[in-house]
Amino acid sequence: MGDWSFFGKMLLGMGLLIALMGLILLGMGKLFSFGRLPGDIYIQKGNFTFYFPLLSSLLLSLILTVVLNLIFRR
Structure with missing residues (x-):
């Protein structure tokens, strides 16, 4: 089976992120x-x-690239 609560939390977080971006x-x-x-x-x-x-x-692509690199940098 899997951990469905993790999947649910991930979908909820992505939805909130999309709403915030909107x-x-x-x-x-x-x-x-x-x-x-x-x-x-x-x-x-x-x-x-x-x-x-x-x-x-091009401007939107550059902004999203910078933001996503800052978010997912380890």
């Missing part, structure tokens, strides 16, 4: 215009709109 991102959206940075590609012609958040994706 709240942080909602708060950042009001403070910063994240997602509309100068390096993002935005093309609008007539009724066609293309948006590719290149710089926003």
Whole structure:
């Protein structure tokens, strides 16, 4: 069998972490215009709109890499 309580605690912790990250991102959206940075590609012609958040994706990846390395460093 296994220790199901550990699995339950892990899922609960991950859920709380995801909810906390969501709240942080909602708060950042009001403070910063994240997602509309100068390096993002935005093309609008007539009724066609293309948006590719290149710089926003790179910045988010860098931030998550640093944070996760600090959390999981041993």
